[in-house]
Ligand SMILES: Nc1ncnc2c1ncn2[C@@H]1O[C@H](COP(=O)(O)OP(=O)(O)O)[C@@H](O)[C@H]1O
């Protein structure tokens with residue numbers, strides 16, 4: 001399968017004043033194949049949202065390159081690509097305009113991209129999409145506050161589907177939802193991927209959900225990818241100490257289950273993005289750190305086909 | 316049971332809001348033995364916080380206890396005066412909140428705040444209290460305690476603040492610690508550290524814990540007993556094994572089947588619970604879960620299901636457990 005999206009050494013630094021700089025995304029490379037889901041997992045503040053927005057050029061990259069379907073889109077006018085690349089946000093409360101009806105929220109992208117020939121055509125399109133995401137046409141004239149969190153996320157997905165995109169960044173689409181509702185939305189995203197051949201970049205902090213959704217997964221720590229592999233390879237044979245710590249930290253909802261792999265517990269907290277450690281960024285918390293880790297930054301290297309790791313002890 | 320540390324019986328607590336009565340706790344009974352860990356699990360709005368705060372004696376208007384009792388170690392909490400409750404809080408029962416910033420004062424160094432508690436509750440002088448505070452925050456894994464005590468809450472990360480809250484909660488060696496979503500605001504690796512710390516402290520001090528969470532993984536790993544809440548009621552109660560392997564309630568089963576498990580086989584599909592969360596202002600007449608239940612029967616919509624005892628401590632409030640009986644009754648009528 002061909003690559004639909006690829007990023008090369010992507011960087012996004014937020015400048016705070018003359019000397020301070022938050023290196024939210026700091027040299028990331030990966031690709032997403034057509035029709036697959038590439039998952040990104042990492043703890044809050046590691047740069048996931050910033051990366052997702054940068055790929056869509058909602059933020060302008062500080063460095064690196066972005067390719068879409070083989071074309072370099074790092075510096076091009078994005079108008080041509082806006083219809084193909086979409087995003088679903090985490091917070092279904094903040095991302096919908098409270099003063100617009102559901103019909104107009106879903107209709108807006110249709111208007112922007114001139115996808116409806118007549119008002120009746122527009123109305124039919126909106127109703128069809130709403131039905132597709134499990135809402136009905138009577139709800140079209142209501143406002144976002146009249147809906148529950150799960151229903152609002154359905155509206156967000158309807159808006160995304162309205163212009164039939166090819167590539168969708170799903171930025172923590174279920175994190176804000178109740179546990180009993182999460183599976184509804186996950187299954188909906190699955191269904192649309194099969195139906196419309198969508199390609200997803202699926203971002204979340206919950207590795208169980210990311211594994212469920214993704215073909216391949218990248219693990220992110222402080223603006224960098226530390227490991228990339230097929231999802232089962234990553235969960236069962238992940239080797240990076242950070243990946244292992246994430247896996248062993250997840251409480252398994254089964255009292256008989258043993259956590260898989262060895263237990264790796266990191267010490268301390270995240271260092272500040274303003275003041276990153278020298279060498280490997282994990283070394284201040286890593287149980288395997290040695291002198292080399294302080295001196296030089298490990299680079300992402302293939303250790304077996306399709307399995308990449310950035311760690312001095314794993315290469 | 317007479318030697319239970321905590322016994323809540325038929326508790327009813329409502330909020331009277333302009334649009335009506337919210338029956339946040341609708342006839343709940345539950346008990347806890349000394350040194351046990353009880354998990355209250357359920358989605359948001361199911362009543363976990365209201366129930367756990369009521370045990371501390373916190374019922375804020377427009378909330379009102381309408382009936383039932385809360386007995387703690389021989390004392391009837393719901394009949395105590397504010398003054399009596401204040402004496403118990405922090406010494407006999409203490410609480411850890413989701414967001415420690417709400418209970419730490421931003422304008423005082425944390426050392427001052429811990430000492431305040433110690434001086435008030437343990438009647439220590441300042442010097443002994445400061446020394447004890449140092450030991451306390453060291454015991455929850457904070458390095459360089461001397462310097463750390465002079466710092467302000469904002470100088471600590473979320474995980475560290477939660478460690479400090481645990482230190483304060485344990486300062487007077489209470490018999491019961493109530494932790495209301497103590498790790499919901501934290502990342503998984505920090506969450507793992509905090510849960511580990513709580514279990515370690517429990518081993519050392521032998522206190523009982525009530526932990527509320529929406530995370531089934533946490534209850535599976537932490538708890539002896541689990542109460543599953545839905546719409547202000549406990550729909551199922553039992554040991555961890557009862558709940559995860561012998562569940563007899565459609566909501567519990569639905570929850571377990573709807574969450575992805577990290578190590579599950581790839582083919583295992585998620586089965587969502589359909590429908591939307593309950594609107595507490597217009598609760599259903601019968602089973603609170605009936606509008607979303609795949610096996611809902613006519614009786615479920617009309618009458619609230621009674622508890623059926625499934626095993627020694629395993630109870631479920633679902634009409635399916637009574638199916639034979641009411642079918643027989645229906646024939647007799
Ligand atoms: N507009 C901004 N200005 C400065 N810093 C920012 C901005 N947006 C995000 N950041 C910082 O960049 C880092 C990464 O943030 P984000 O991408 O939101 O992480 P995640 O989505 O993984 O939680 C954080 O430290 C955050 O504080």
Ligand SMILES: Nc1ncnc2c1ncn2[C@@H]1O[C@H](COP(=O)(O)OP(=O)(O)O)[C@@H](O)[C@H]1O
Nearest residue numbers: 330337339358359360361362363364365366595
């Ligand atoms: N101060 C209040 N005023 C009105 N209703 C309240 C108040 N506090 C809680 N409630 C209601 O009580 C119910 C239970 O809330 P809560 O115990 O906070 O749920 P949980 O902790 O399980 O998420 C909810 O329906 C909530 O809306």
Ligand code: SF4
Nearest residue numbers: 602605608615633634
């Ligand atoms: S009582 Fe009825 S509606 Fe409620 S869980 Fe049981 S079968 Fe479902």
Ligand SMILES: [Mg+2]
Nearest residue numbers: 048049050172
């Ligand atoms: Mg984010």
Ligand SMILES: [Mg+2]
Nearest residue numbers: 363364365496
């Ligand atoms: Mg709560």
